[in-house]
Amino acid sequence: MSATKSGLVLIDKTPGWTSHDAVARTRRLAGTRKVGHAGTLDPMATGLLILGINSSTRLLTYVVGLDKEYLATIRLGASTTTDDAEGDILVAADAATVAAIEADAVTAGISDLTGAIEQAPSSVSAIKVDGKRAYARVRAGEDVVLPKRPVTVSEFELLSSTFVDGFLDLEVRVVCSSGTYIRALARDLGEALGVGGHLTSLRRTRIGPFGIDAAQTLEELDIASVLIGPTDAATLLFPRLDLTAEQAVDLGHGKRIDLTGTSVSEIAADSPIAAVAPGGRLVGLVTRRGSQGKTLVNFPPDEPDVPTGPDEPDKQAPDAPSVSAGTVASASDATS
Numbered sequence: 387m388s389a390t391k392s393g394l395v396l397i398d399k400t401p402g403w404t405s406h407d408a409v410a411r412t413r414r415l416a417g418t419r420k421v422g423h424a425g426t427l428d429p430m431a432t433g434l435l436i437l438g439i440n441s442s443t444r445l446l447t448y449v450v451g452l453d454k455e456y457l458a459t460i461r462l463g464a465s466t467t468t469d470d471a472e473g474d475i476l477v478a479a480d481a482a483t484v485a486a487i488e489a490d491a492v493t494a495g496i497s498d499l500t501g502a503i504e505q506a507p508s509s510v511s512a513i514k515v516d517g518k519r520a521y522a523r524v525r526a527g528e529d530v531v532l533p534k535r536p537v538t539v540s541e542f543e544l545l546s547s548t549f550v551d552g553f554l555d556l557e558v559r560v561v562c563s564s565g566t567y568i569r570a571l572a573r574d575l576g577e578a579l580g581v582g583g584h585l586t587s588l589r590r591t592r593i594g595p596f597g598i599d600a601a602q603t604l605e606e607l608d609i610a611s612v613l614i615g616p617t618d619a620a621t622l623l624f625p626r627l628d629l630t631a632e633q634a635v636d637l638g639h640g641k642r643i644d645l646t647g648t649s650v651s652e653i654a655a656d657s658p659i660a661a662v663a664p665g666g667r668l669v670g671l672v673t674r675r676g677s678q679g680k681t682l683v684n685f686p687p688d689e690p691d692v693p694t695g696p697d698e699p700d701k702q703a704p705d706a707p708s709v710s711a712g713t714v715a716s717a718s719d720a721t722s
Contacts, residue, residue, distance in 0.1 A: 392440035393613040396601035424449035433590035452594030463553040465582030469569040479581035481552035538563040616668040620660035634663040
């Protein structure tokens with residue numbers, strides 16, 4: 387089997403699959419072990435995962451930190467051990483108390499969780515505490531309280547609310563910075579309203595410029611038809627610099643190039659720029675140093691890869707965290 391070309395693949399993850407599963411299956415379909423992901427989703431969650439293949443795994447570092455959009459259901463009336471529907475209920479409010487929640491109180495609570503806020507991640511997140519995942523410490527019976535950290539919730543929109551079976555279900559849309567935990571928003575909103583809260587559904591619909599509409603499920607995945615080539619992917623993320631043939635060779639040899647009079651001559655220093663050869667190949671990412679461009683990351687041409695072999699499974703243990711070749715993976719879950 388010949389290896390698939392480099393590029394990004396957008397996956398619409400269905401329930402039950404982990405990000406690790408998605409990487410394993412894509413390795414088999416692509417015929418290469420060089421597959422990584424940019425951020426994870428819990429098995430319960432659905433929606434957009436971005437995978438990088440071959441040299442395009444080098445772009446994933448820049449995808450991880452992009453803002454993200456989610457559609458979610460927050461259930462008011464009970465808190466759980468995991469801040470979502472997969473955990474055990476800790477405290478439940480009576481139906482009359484939940485029914486008495488005023489719309490203005492919900493609006494105010496959402497407003498307080500919008501903007502630049504301090505958020506304590508869920509205790510069952512994949513964040514490491516003294517070298518061990520927080521969720522593993524919780525499963526071992528430890529009481530884990532993670533410190534608050536700054537995140538930005540740029541949009542927190544209430545789409546609808548329904549009182550059902552003694553709970554108040556809120557359908558919401560959230561746009562937030564990388565590192566934001568949506569289930570922590572559910573937990574904190576429930577606490578603020580005095581009834582407890584947790585997440586019952588989560589769907590990621592956008593990561594930076596990449597939307598769920600262009601994604602395929604793992605069950606239907608046809609990599610060739612959805613592969614976003616390195617040049618297209620990089621120019622969605624960064625300003626584009628069209629190189630001369632000489633500049634392309636120079637960058638490939640690690641030399642600096644003159645940016646005077648180019649379209650990127652005024653780009654902020656240290657901001658990545660997609661450098662594209664005359665034939666359309668992504669040579670690399672460069673940054674501006676005064677009037678010169680310096681290579682930040684090179685993107686070599688695709689090379690044949692060794693097939694994964696029969697020992698690479700399609701599915702793996704549901705809770706295994708995944709950090710794959712050349713990839714920086716964010717904390718799991720409803721994180722952003």
